[in-house]
Amino acid sequence: MPGTVQSIERAAAVLRLLAAAPDGLGVADLGNALGLAKTTVHGIVRTLHQVGFVEQDHSGAHYHLSDAFGRLGESYLDPNELRSRAINWADSLASRSGEVVRVGRLVEGKVEVVHHVFRPDDSDQDLDVGTTLPPHATALGKAVLAYDTSARPRSLEAYTTRTITDPVQLSEELATVRSRGWATEFEEHTVELASIAAPIRGLGGLVVGAVGLAGRIERICDSRLRHRGDLVSMVRATADAIARDLREDP
Amino acid sequence: MAEQYVAAVDQGTNSTRCILFDRRGRLVSVAQREHHQLFPRPGWVEHDAGEIWNNVTRVVPAAIKQIGATPSQIVAIGIANQRETSLLWDRVTGRPIGRAVTWQDTRTDRLVTELAGSEGPDRFAQLCGLPLTTYFSAPRIRWLLDHTPGLRQRAERGEILFGTMESWLIWNFTGGANGGLHATDVTNASRTMLMNIETLEWDDRLLEAFDVPRAILPEIRPSSGVFATATEVLPGVRIGAALGDQQAALFGQTCFSAGEAKCTYGTGSFLLLHTGQEIVRSKHGMLTTVAYQIGDQPASYALEGSMAVTGSLVQWFRDGLGMIHTAAEIETLARTVEDNGGAYIVPAFSGLFAPHWRSEARGVIAGLTGYITKGHLARAVLEATGFQTLEVVDAMNADSGIALTALKVDGGMTANNLLMQFLADLLDVPVVRPMVTETVSLGAAYAAGLAVGYWPDLEGLRSNWHRAGQWMPHMDPARRATEYANWQAAVQRTFNWIRPEDQEP
Numbered sequence: 199m200p201g202t203v204q205s206i207e208r209a210a211a212v213l214r215l216l217a218a219a220p221d222g223l224g225v226a227d228l229g230n231a232l233g234l235a236k237t238t239v240h241g242i243v244r245t246l247h248q249v250g251f252v253e254q255d256h257s258g259a260h261y262h263l264s265d266a267f268g269r270l271g272e273s274y275l276d277p278n279e280l281r282s283r284a285i286n287w288a289d290s291l292a293s294r295s296g297e298v299v300r301v302g303r304l305v306e307g308k309v310e311v312v313h314h315v316f317r318p319d320d321s322d323q324d325l326d327v328g329t330t331l332p333p334h335a336t337a338l339g340k341a342v343l344a345y346d347t348s349a350r351p352r353s354l355e356a357y358t359t360r361t362i363t364d365p366v367q368l369s370e371e372l373a374t375v376r377s378r379g380w381a382t383e384f385e386e387h388t389v390e391l392a393s394i395a396a397p398i399r400g401l402g403g404l405v406v407g408a409v410g411l412a413g414r415i416e417r418i419c420d421s422r423l424r425h426r427g428d429l430v431s432m433v434r435a436t437a438d439a440i441a442r443d444l445r446e447d448p
Numbered sequence: 449m450a451e452q453y454v455a456a457v458d459q460g461t462n463s464t465r466c467i468l469f470d471r472r473g474r475l476v477s478v479a480q481r482e483h484h485q486l487f488p489r490p491g492w493v494e495h496d497a498g499e500i501w502n503n504v505t506r507v508v509p510a511a512i513k514q515i516g517a518t519p520s521q522i523v524a525i526g527i528a529n530q531r532e533t534s535l536l537w538d539r540v541t542g543r544p545i546g547r548a549v550t551w552q553d554t555r556t557d558r559l560v561t562e563l564a565g566s567e568g569p570d571r572f573a574q575l576c577g578l579p580l581t582t583y584f585s586a587p588r589i590r591w592l593l594d595h596t597p598g599l600r601q602r603a604e605r606g607e608i609l610f611g612t613m614e615s616w617l618i619w620n621f622t623g624g625a626n627g628g629l630h631a632t633d634v635t636n637a638s639r640t641m642l643m644n645i646e647t648l649e650w651d652d653r654l655l656e657a658f659d660v661p662r663a664i665l666p667e668i669r670p671s672s673g674v675f676a677t678a679t680e681v682l683p684g685v686r687i688g689a690a691l692g693d694q695q696a697a698l699f700g701q702t703c704f705s706a707g708e709a710k711c712t713y714g715t716g717s718f719l720l721l722h723t724g725q726e727i728v729r730s731k732h733g734m735l736t737t738v739a740y741q742i743g744d745q746p747a748s749y750a751l752e753g754s755m756a757v758t759g760s761l762v763q764w765f766r767d768g769l770g771m772i773h774t775a776a777e778i779e780t781l782a783r784t785v786e787d788n789g790g791a792y793i794v795p796a797f798s799g800l801f802a803p804h805w806r807s808e809a810r811g812v813i814a815g816l817t818g819y820i821t822k823g824h825l826a827r828a829v830l831e832a833t834g835f836q837t838l839e840v841v842d843a844m845n846a847d848s849g850i851a852l853t854a855l856k857v858d859g860g861m862t863a864n865n866l867l868m869q870f871l872a873d874l875l876d877v878p879v880v881r882p883m884v885t886e887t888v889s890l891g892a893a894y895a896a897g898l899a900v901g902y903w904p905d906l907e908g909l910r911s912n913w914h915r916a917g918q919w920m921p922h923m924d925p926a927r928r929a930t931e932y933a934n935w936q937a938a939v940q941r942t943f944n945w946i947r948p949e950d951q952e953p
Contacts, residue, residue, distance in 0.1 A: 316918070
């Protein structure tokens with residue numbers, strides 16, 4: 199049996215104290231109340247601040263519970279924040295791969311496009327930010343669906359003859375995504391198109407969205423119709439870069 | 449052979465960044481450090497130049513390390529910098545004298561009014577292309593020399609050096625007090641009010657008018673051309689370019705021909721229109737400025753519309769009012785309502801810049817009613833940037849006689865889709881975002897890479913430009929007209945707020 203985690207116990211104690219103090223508390227107050235060294239308490243409140251559970255007042259001297267604490271079921275990352283963190287890396291992926299790049303997140307069982315970068319060939323293209331994609335028929339969707347613990351989409355609509363419509367097959371596919379860390383799609387949404395995507399992990403490993411590219415199969419896949427390894431590496435590196443950006447300074 | 453890169457150092461208002469670009473103009477790594485904004489008195493905004501140089505020494509190695517490269521893979525350094533921010537330092541010790549006085553600082557309010565005298569703010573416009581305002585460097589140098597005991601005598605003896613931030617960086621990259629190069633480029637020099645816009649040299653009439661000793665001024669060089677070889681941070685790497693950040697962005701957007709324009713949305717926002725080798729004098733509040741000079745070729749010029757407060761209004765909404773946690777959240781909040789509800793925010797925090805140039809104006813929130821929620825205010829904050837752009841575009845169209853057909857945009861605020869759509873709606877032209885939104889750094893990299901032969905010519909750079917996003921106009925013309933009229937009425941209400949007797953001594 200693994201033991202309990204002391205720092206989580208202490209964090210819980212800090213949260214209880216803050217919840218009971220409408221004017222907020224300083225690090226010294228918390229340390230005195232819990233019989234802990236100031237540096238220990240400081241580490242705990244800083245972490246809680248980083249994950250968004252506590253806020254600092256204007257002077258920086260006092261901490262109090264943030265309103266996010268009461269809305270834990272909601273997405274912790276604002277979609278517009280995700281876009282602004284992703285934009286440089288998504289641009290870079292589009293220019294390196296030569297393909298359309300999208301960043302998406304799961305909203306009410308669908309993938310909402312948070313950011314869209316045109317294919318860099320200066321052809322006519324329309325921004326589709328704010329539109330939704332079916333999660334079971336796109337790589338972007340599978341990359342977020344694989345880590346979603348809420349209910350799976352009940353009706354799996356077929357977009358092409360290759361769309362996965364069998365829930366068991368979809369579960370297997372998502373297990374593959376989890377085991378290798380990236381997702382693919384081959385003519386499952388639109389004939390002659392394929393896509394690759396990877397999850398973006400925020401603080402604590404929470405998947406906050408996915409980034410991926412899509413294009414014609416002859417460009418996305420090799421001669422044996424397998425998704426090109428160099429593109430997979432680029433997509434994964436992009437997801438990691440965005441994740442690093444998200445974790446560095448919240 | 450290992451891949452080679454150009455390192456762009458963007459010394460900005462809030463942070464210093466190093467970005468590496470590859471031969472196709474693609475961003476490969478970024479390192480950034482913020483520096484402190486110091487507000488010692490109302491209206492004063494300062495930076496610690498020592499802190500800024502220290503940040504340069506950290507971000508450059510960090511950007512190289514991020515991709516596992518080595519300094520030998522860097523072929524050139526290109527510098528872009530916050531413009532007009534002025535610093536004096538000691539030639540012998542290399543140490544700053546006091547702090548850098550930033551472009552937002554309004555301490556020279558009264559001095560500027562005095563200097564304008566009966567001839568008005570356009571007294572020097574024929575010589576330097578700029579109106580007298582607190583924005584530019586010369587009044588700041590004068591103020592520092594007047595207010596620091598003994599400094600003027602030391603300056604006249606040649607013990608003091610003046611520079612904008614690129615000069616400070618070049619000086620330090622090349623050894624500082626140990627033989628550092630004291631140089632600036634034509635774009636930065638064109639923002640001092642001391643350079644003659646036609647000859648591209650320091651002008652004695654301007655030096656005399658501002659009472660600035662020639663001995664403190666750096667040598668003026670072309671923007672793109674090898675300044676020197678660095679001895680610090682990246683020893684052996686050539687400094688290939690220096691440009692003011694907005695000119696760098698114009699270059700990064702590959703606006704190399706007359707008639708091409710871009711607008712960069714950051715703390716402030718700046719629309720620059722390339723006017724070729726012609727010096728266009730504005731009748732509508734635009735600035736005449738040098739766009740760039742490549743080696744010994746003739747300089748290219750630009751008309752500029754400067755908006756002082758755009759992204760910084762969002763920062764104020766976040767930090768001053770606490771309405772949002774992060775700047776990006778403003779879009780989420782703004783989308784909770786359909787429109788501005790009749791509210792307009794005119795952010796004349798330190799007066800109004802282009803096209804009004806009213807230093808006595810102060811901000812207003814107009815049209816407040818009980819109906820207004822924070823969602824409406826969030827919209828009004830974003831729309832303020834749109835309306836200010838429209839004012840500038842109107843003025844630019846009138847000056848150049850050519851109507852804008854599309855607007856190339858870049859900068860952090862282009863991540864805001866609501867704002868970009870509003871811009872397209874208001875301007876009634878497509879708004880286009882390029883693949884690299886970091887055009888300030890890209891422009892510095894391009895100019896430096898050209899100087900060392902990493903890129904052959906401008907056409908090669910042009911082929912690197914690609915469209916990453918585009919917003920098309922949809923707004924009903926009647927609504928556009930009403931909204932603009934409301935905004936203009938709100939702007940009128942900011943005028944004449946500061947009266948001469950209110951000004952700080």
